[in-house]
Amino acid sequence: MVRIQEALDTATLGSGSTSAAGQDEAMGQADFDQHLDERPHEQQASAGPSNPSVSDEVEDRLDAVNQKPEMKLVVISNRVAPFDPNKPQTGGLAAGLEPVVERSGAVWIGSSETYGGGVERPLQLVPTGAGHVARLDLPAADHPGYYRGYSNSTLWPALHSLPDRMSGSEEDYGSYRRINDFIARAAFDVRDRDAFWVHDYHLLPLGSDLHDLGIERPTGFFLHTPWLTPDMIECVPNHCELMKSMLKYDLLGFQRTGI
Known part of the structure; x- marks a missing residue:
């Protein structure tokens, strides 16, 4: 679980600067803003023109606190956003992740909603803003059981405490x-990126599959539904194997009730 945080810490440390004495480290944004606000008005007004070294120091600190770590992220979900201004976004997942890909340079992998023979091909990355999208032709033979079957007829009702609808x-x-x-093997082509961020109940075991292939990058997962109650977990076929594979993610994220 700490692997993603270590990657972020490493990237953050690489983007800043330190001194031997440790006294010239960049302030946090809030501390720096408070420091400026507490200075006398006359000092703030006169510091720039009369003392260039102070102005330079301010600029250096601003550069340090505003510099963000660069992380080459892989996002994986069942579907991807259309990235078409003429097509409406469906669901919060698409609305939330589309700008992440376009602005941060992430790769987003998901279904093309066209189904094939299960033949593995090199991952086709289509430029989208600063990032890329890879749409996979999922195997036609397995897609009904994967999507309409286990995902939406077994897991979805269980996650919403609707046992009468489970099949x-x-x-x-x-x-x-x-x-x-199949999705894990496709993602192997981008194994050298910094981290993998997987979404929703369609892909609960994907983290385990990624690690089994030898991908050692940190993996995170977020569930976009409520989590199962203990009695509902036992209603899910193969729940023990499924939960064990899910725990292979380095970081798990869940919805929670409002505070």
Whole structure:
């Protein structure tokens, strides 16, 4: 769980500057702003023109606190946003992640919603703003069991405490795992990026599949539904294996009730 934080810490340290005595470290943004606000008005007005060295120091500190760590991120979800101004965004996931890709340079991997024969091909990265999108033709033979079966007929009702709506089969779970493995193998082409950020219940075991392939980058997961209650977990077929594979992520994020 600490691997993502270590990566962020390393990137942040690399972007700043330190002195031997440790006294010239860049202030946090809030501390620096407070420091400026507390200075007498006359001193603030006169510091720039009369003392260039003070002005230079201020500029250096601003550069340090405003510099952000660069992280080459891979985002993975079942679907990707259309990135088309003429098509409406569907759902908060698309609305939230589209600007991340366009502005930060992330790679977003998801289904093309066209289904193929399961043949593995090199990942096709399509430029989108500063980032890229890779749309996968998921295997047609396994997609019904993965999507309509285990994801939406088993996991979705369980996650919303609706046991009467649950259905599915062992074959559906097999398709679910094979699709996750297919996506993991496609993501192997971008294994050298800094971290993988996976979304939602369609891809609960993907972190385990990524690590099994030898991808050692940090992996994080966020669930966009409520988490299962203890009694509902036991209703999910193969729940023990599924939970163990989910715990292979380095960081897990869940929704919570408002405070």
